[in-house]
Amino acid sequence: MNREELIVLADRILKKEASEAEISAYNAWYNSFQESGEIPVTDEADKKKILYARIASSIDDEVSVKRLSAGRSKIGIWAAAAAVAFLAIGIYFFNAPLNSDKSKTADLAASTGSIKPGRNTAKLTLANGKSIDLSESKTGVVIDVAGLKYNDETVIAATQANDIKKDGLMSIATPRGGTYQVILSDGSKVWLNAASSIQFPASFTGQEQRRITLVGEAYFEIAKHKSQKFVVNTRNQEVAVLGTHFNINSYLEEGNEKTTLLEGSVRVSSVRADVKDVRLVPGQQATVSAASKIEVAEVDVNDVIAWKEGKFVFVEENVPSIMNKIARWYDVEIAYEGDVRRKALAGSVSRFKNVSEVLEMLSATKAVQFRIEGRKVIVMPFKDK
Secondary structure (H helix, E strand, O other): HHHHHHHHHHHHHHHOOHHHHHHHHHHHHHHHHHHHHOOOOHHHHHHHHHHHHHHHHHHHHHHHOOOOOOOOOOOHHHHHHEEEHHHHOOEEEEOOOOOOOOOHHHHHHEEEEOOOOOOEOOOEEOOOEEEEEEEOOEEEEEOOOOOOOEOOOOOOOOOOHHHHOOEEEEEOOOOOOOEEEEEEEOEEEEEEEOOEEEEEOOOOOOOOOOEEEEEEEEEOOOOOOOOOEEEEOOOOEEEEEEEEEEEEEEHHHHHHHOEEEEOEEEEEEOOOOOOOEEEEEEOOEEEOOOOOOOOEEEEEEEOOOOOHHOOEEEEEEHHHHHHHHHHHHHOOOEEEEEOOOOOOOEEEOOOOOOOOHHHHHHOOOOOOOEEEEEEEEEEOOOOOO
């Protein structure tokens, strides 16, 4: 494919005018480009157009996250974040199928055979201390003082009427490699990511606020009750809403806590009294740390909630952050040999692929490579043999 054909095709992809055959041809060219490392153009604007088209063509193939009116366009955020980094310091893409070393792929598959992707699993702890392992064949649980049930109306047989105390605090926790949905007594819906938990009362009736505590990450769709605010407390912040859709990431190992608004309005407050509150509008993300002010930035909300839709999506993300997500979802230990922390990757992959496929795609960037020892994944700088 010569320079003129390449630019025309990239333009057609960006305008969503390209056929499936044209997109396939473009992706085939891009794979060969990754082998040679040469883009056959010198003009910076044309280079950016080619990279943007690459991102756009792979998004439709790999990412099924629905587009939300609250967010900026998918192409826009990728273009702004990815193209500059790629041209300046090198972002490594792994969105599309790549030509790979079959022997390395086979080695990874063999050494990770016992490492499965996450699943629907969680533990419910009642106010009286009784614990219930929720069914892995179900996707969610409904909290009701009259009796607990799954979201398909199946009654949870392990509970009795006197197990549920109206004013008592209950909790639901997912392990590493787990996810679960919770429908609270007010009708609010919560999706828990891996290694996460919420604590909440069986009923909000008679309380001034609907208050819960979160550890880890969750996506919320809050039922509207004008007279009763919904408040989420985490380690470093408080998020107050009336009725809205938002995501909170408060994993301890990530350092900062991030609240992302998809719909409605939320107020984010730091636990520090000297830090000014902020109010978010849809498409904004507040980042809170224990030692600094609250910072607000515009983000693509589709990327933030991709985990809920069964995808990993990385935009100019450093290797340790990516590996933290893999560790939580596949319940593996991560170790490092050599410095890979400044390398940035961009791409997407299903969370339900075997870990060997995810690691192989990361290896195909030629930024990192892996060695597996039981359930430990050792991350190393890539070296050609």
